Amino acid sequence: MIKVSVILPIYNGEATLSNTLDSLVAQTFKDFEVIACIDGTTDKSESILKDYALKFKKLSILHNTINRGLGPTMNRLVYNASGTYIAVAEQDDYYYPERLQLQVDVLDKNLEIGLVSGIAEFKSGDQVHGQFPGLLVHGKQYPRGVDMFLLNYKYHIKVVNSCMMFRKSVHVENGLYFTQHYPSISVDWTYVLRFSLLSNIHGIHNVLVGLDRRSDRDSVTSNKQKQFKATRELLRAFAYEYPDIINKEVYNYAMRSQYVLEISSKSGISYIMTWLFYFIKYPFEKRYIASIKKRLLQKL
Known part of the structure; x- marks a missing residue:
């Protein structure tokens, strides 16, 4: 065998x-x-x-x-x-x-x-x-x-x-x-x-x-909007499937993790607008502050 x-x-x-x-x-x-x-x-x-x-x-x-x-x-x-x-x-x-x-x-x-x-x-x-x-x-x-x-x-x-x-x-x-x-x-x-x-x-x-991971690589995950939509649906579906493990706090944290990735995928004015949207919605999320600090350091 x-x-x-x-x-x-x-x-x-x-x-x-x-x-x-x-x-x-x-x-x-x-x-x-x-x-x-x-x-x-x-x-x-x-x-x-x-x-x-x-x-x-x-x-x-x-x-x-x-x-x-x-x-x-x-x-x-x-x-x-x-x-x-x-x-x-x-x-x-x-x-x-x-x-x-x-x-x-x-x-x-x-x-x-x-x-x-x-x-x-x-x-x-x-x-x-x-x-x-x-x-x-x-x-x-x-x-x-x-x-x-x-x-x-x-x-x-x-x-x-x-x-x-x-x-x-x-x-x-x-x-x-x-x-x-x-x-x-x-x-x-x-x-x-x-x-x-x-x-x-x-x-x-x-x-x-x-x-x-070359920039010209043709990959399904290069379609970021499709990837983000699928990820949000996955998080929702698993919350329904495993309610004894995934409570509201866990689900919201996981979704905010997804938002960090969506913010990071943006550039220019699109990045600023997306970051502001989520920061206003979740002002106490430290990862959003870390995101903009990292972006600023990259620009300096």
């Missing part, structure tokens, strides 16, 4: 797919299969995948005849995975050689842990712009259970979704799935929130993935 299934959803991936596959070929851990699903596109992604067929222990290629979106594609990939552990990969990210081995070691040695992730680098070419999440970067560890749920709800997801590895047994036995409710935005966030209430999530204090 194969130890790890690396699942790889693909949508118009020909420009970056080879780099991702090269990084998977270079993994020090070799007992894994790659299962890719081309989500209703007709570029050269399939041809690129076939060029790598002999470089992996097993490579499977699935096709969606129409574009189904990330959630349904992820569900299909998990269903077809035969590994004990499932590792998530994305078509435009680079995985450092020890990524899979480090994660397998954690899951093999700690049966109470159901999901493990690590640190991501934000990159533009060879230049690193930052690392995420700060909690792991500074040597801390994720809390567990409800505390982990609240951390990811109140402050937005703190788990690097593109390098998650989880036990398939936890996924199957608890009826987990990747939602299509928020199209291709926040799909992994909803998954992590639900997972945190079912099994422990662990963070590795190593950089496991380099994320391509």
Whole structure:
């Protein structure tokens, strides 16, 4: 039986797919299969995948005849995975050689842990712009259970979704799935929130993935207005789903966290007007003061 299934959803991936596959070929851990699903596109992604067929222990290629979106594609990939552990990969990210081995070691040695992730680098070419999440970067560890749920709800997801590895047994036995409710935005966030209430999530204090964050990158999350709308709906929906955990105070705090991001996305007069709107509405929110201080320091 194969130890790890690396699942790889693909949508118009020909420009970056080879780099991702090269990084998977270079993994020090070799007992894994790659299962890719081309989500209703007709570029050269399939041809690129076939060029790598002999470089992996097993490579499977699935096709969606129409574009189904990330959630349904992820569900299909998990269903077809035969590994004990499932590792998530994305078509435009680079995985450092020890990524899979480090994660397998954690899951093999700690049966109470159901999901493990690590640190991501934000990159533009060879230049690193930052690392995420700060909690792991500074040597801390994720809390567990409800505390982990609240951390990811109140402050937005703190788990690097593109390098998650989880036990398939936890996924199957608890009826987990990747939602299509928020199209291709926040799909992994909803998954992590639900997972945190079912099994422990662990963070590795190593950089496991380099994320391509060039300014010209074509990404669903580049549509900020769509992203913001989906995030607000996610926060509302989870407040209805988990009323015993998310009270009014928690919900309002989480929503103000979202407003901070919306303020930060603006520039020029739009930033000033948006900041004033939320500051007048929530004058005692310290994060809004921190936002404008940071912006002023950047201008000086």
